[in-house]
Amino acid sequence: MSTFQHTDLIRDINASLAPFRKTQGNAMAGFGQLARAAITDGALPAKHKELIALAVAVTQRCSGCIGFHVKALLQLGCSRPELEEMLTVCVYMGGGPALMYAAEALAAWDQMAGETAA
Numbered sequence: 001m002s003t004f005q006h007t008d009l010i011r012d013i014n015a016s017l018a019p020f021r022k023t024q025g026n027a028m029a030g031f032g033q034l035a036r037a038a039i040t041d042g043a044l045p046a047k048h049k050e051l052i053a054l055a056v057a058v059t060q061r062c063s064g065c066i067g068f069h070v071k072a073l074l075q076l077g078c079s080r081p082e083l084e085e086m087l088t089v090c091v092y093m094g095g096g097p098a099l100m101y102a103a104e105a106l107a108a109w110d111q112m113a114g115e116t117a118a
Contacts, residue, residue, distance in 0.1 A: 005111060006111055007071075007111065047078055050078070054069040055090050057105075058087065058094070059098050067108055073109075074109070080109065
């Protein structure tokens, strides 16, 4: 499990990508448009889509993605029990490595939920 703070990781990723967003504006705008279109409410609500995105992040072992999607889930009103049930499916499908990143997702949730409450 990571020992870093996911809010710091998100900040650092955004700072590192800022020059890239300027030099590759069209591509990054396209990526942003794709992200917004993919997560918009449709047949599946945005919260369910973010749970899917976090499941992919956990099983693909992407710490940055975990941070961004946990933050989005908190903003969408996801509950801890919803998060935990989704993480159980990740562990079922991804085994031990997914369990390690599920722990990371739970730590990110606890950190960011605490910051939201403060």
